[in-house]
Amino acid sequence: xxxxxxxxxxxxxxxxxxxxxxxxxxxxxxxxxxxxxxxxxxxxxxxxxxxxxxxxxxxxxxxxxxxxxxxxxxxxxxxxxxxxxxxxxxxxxxxxxxxxxxxxxxxxxxxxxxxx
Amino acid sequence: xxxxxxxxxxxxxxxxxxxxxxxxxxxxxxxxxxxxxxxxxxxxxxxxxxxxxxxxxxxxxxxxxxxxxxxxxxxxxxxxxxxxxxxxxxxxxxxxxxxxxxxxxxxxxxxxxx
Numbered sequence: 001x002x003x004x005x006x007x008x009x010x011x012x013x014x015x016x017x018x019x020x021x022x023x024x025x026x027x028x029x030x031x032x033x034x035x036x037x038x039x040x041x042x043x044x045x046x047x048x049x050x051x052x053x054x055x056x057x058x059x060x061x062x063x064x065x066x067x068x069x070x071x072x073x074x075x076x077x078x079x080x081x082x083x084x085x086x087x088x089x090x091x092x093x094x095x096x097x098x099x100x101x102x103x104x105x106x107x108x109x110x111x112x113x114x115x116x
Numbered sequence: 117x118x119x120x121x122x123x124x125x126x127x128x129x130x131x132x133x134x135x136x137x138x139x140x141x142x143x144x145x146x147x148x149x150x151x152x153x154x155x156x157x158x159x160x161x162x163x164x165x166x167x168x169x170x171x172x173x174x175x176x177x178x179x180x181x182x183x184x185x186x187x188x189x190x191x192x193x194x195x196x197x198x199x200x201x202x203x204x205x206x207x208x209x210x211x212x213x214x215x216x217x218x219x220x221x222x223x224x225x226x227x228x229x230x
Contacts, residue, residue, distance in 0.1 A: 045221035
């Protein structure tokens, strides 16, 4: 079974600064997907960024980028130019690429606070 | 394009009762998954449906069940409610097609068991 670990229960960042959220995972599979989801107080889970394991290039979406280290099974999220609206719970998630399943395995989450 | 719709948004039930939650996926999406979110256990996978068939089931007791209809709408049912079933229940839909990788979530149903 796959596991996802987020070792930082809470983090804070000054507005306009950069912050990195950590995520490690354990799997014996070679093909999979990794995601970062954001859950604001409204509770809606919003996809921030995704990474296909077969791609060596790190994914980037505007101010959000990842550092994907497949051998180390590490998948960190970097948020640049932090904004007040970035304050939320962030969840790292894993999905196997095989068997046609969309089942996600989540980490426990990191609560990000943005200080004005 | 409408997102994933979950009803009701809030629910209060008494221990021992049963409850049914509903999820309408994004139009065209045929895969629906359910998750339970609690402060202690985090997000845990309940089950996944595709084409009215359960494809995957998480490690939950038989009191938790679900189904999917021909229009892809899904319901989950919890019988004989326990206090520990209090949680946010999230539904996610997926396109289930080549090149499609992500799941889209609804806003959840907050269930409180008293």
